[in-house]
Amino acid sequence: MVDTATSMMDSLSKTIEDSPAPIYARVKQAICHKINSGEWQADQRVPSESEMVKALSVSRMTVNRALRELTDEGVLVRQQGVGTFVAQKKAHSALFEVHNIADEIAARGHTHKAQLIEITRAKANMEEAMNLGVRTNHSIFRATILHFENELPIQIEERVVNASLAPDYDKQDFQLNTAYDYLMKVAPMTEGEHLVEAVIASPKECELLAINASEPCLQIKRRTWSKDKLVTTARLLSPGSRFQLFGHFGR
Amino acid sequence: MVDTATSMMDSLSKTIEDSPAPIYARVKQAICHKINSGEWQADQRVPSESEMVKALSVSRMTVNRALRELTDEGVLVRQQGVGTFVAQKKAHSALFEVHNIADEIAARGHTHKAQLIEITRAKANMEEAMNLGVRTNHSIFRATILHFENELPIQIEERVVNASLAPDYDKQDFQLNTAYDYLMKVAPMTEGEHLVEAVIASPKECELLAINASEPCLQIKRRTWSKDKLVTTARLLSPGSRFQLFGHFGR
């Protein structure tokens, strides 16, 4: 319906005004806003690429990139020759909920203790910069913390924090694990990802964890964002015999 | 190094010849082949976009799309002004969203194969009954499947299925992995939970996975519900060196 399409496009073009982000990202944002607000319903046809090109005065490649990325992200569904439609919300979406390890241990009725192995303020090397999405030599904190549950070492935490976003990170009391609370306060977690694998710990790590060299360990690499900013990367290493990871998805 | 780059590009351009797939997809494939074969190592710099444009006689937009998509998939790491590098780990299996392992492997551009080790219809013993939320002696299927990625064993799947909810489970073609599709059809997944830990495989499992006895393995125990019914429990075992688990939360 022409009137409806015009109306959709008119408000869509209003939505993407005034932002320093790339145009393709703003188009994505505007579309998501339409969907999240309920204005565009599941299975509803989205304006065609050429309609968006006209309404937004941008190139088709830019519109195409926005729509394609939203399709990859499961927000939209496209079919060649037919059109683009709002995807139905998936029945399940699995998440790790990221918890404060102290709270997890307390929830088990056990006692948590943290031992700060080291913390330094430094300039990010190239790898750290890439992992944190900052420039090389950007100011960071590097911290290594050993966590105990009922006096038993349960996890080595190696963390790199963007010092710009958490300037007083090194002033926290790591024995009370206030560092976690501090991070949540200055840069509330909005997004994260984890990579989990089974590894063998290095000799030094075996010593810290009080395990022998052949014991398998669970390694979790986690990156955490606040809004669009990558706040911290962490590598968590736990003996397989003492640590499990639980996840739940669905209702 | 010019010679090395020329060599890289020469063989890259040979790799992408003769395929009906879109050019951007062929470029992706060729790059993945270089990486998976070990010819391009982690952290190694990949030829620049303009080098690839020249060597492959394709447009920069086409190359850019291939590199960008591989970056999104975790295969490559890019930094503006610096270059494109091979990422340190393979594209990882998305967990906690439950996917068909065959689809995950195909999405990486690899070949999946499944070998049915055994399947039997049986009466649930007490432990199986408890795990499935059914009565002891309830009718179940027990299946053990060995999954391969590019001819390399990557995972042992031990599964127990509630036969009432999936009566034709044993009639599926496990080499084509239609069992997964069948389960999704008769009992669509609405809820699940996972328990992940690092373990050492048994000698028999080491043999199936073609690993030595000291290699750490990732074990995932998963329970899956359809509506309020527990459909299946699975134990997935993968060598740490070949398998990672990825999770994402937030937007």
Add this chain to the structure above:
DNA sequence: GAAACAAACTTGTCTATACAAGTATAATTT
């Protein structure tokens, strides 16, 4: 030798245009 500056290289993004392939709609023929 160090610092400052310029040049070159690299990725990020955008525009315009074109053709391929698939589908829906409109027009024509029977």
Add this chain to the structure above:
DNA sequence: AAATTATACTTGTATAGACAAGTTTGTTTC
């Protein structure tokens, strides 16, 4: 009215060129 054909619309993909922004390398100056 039904079938067939043509047209229009839509997404998929590709090319060429341009400018912005970031980084590295080379040159010049002190």
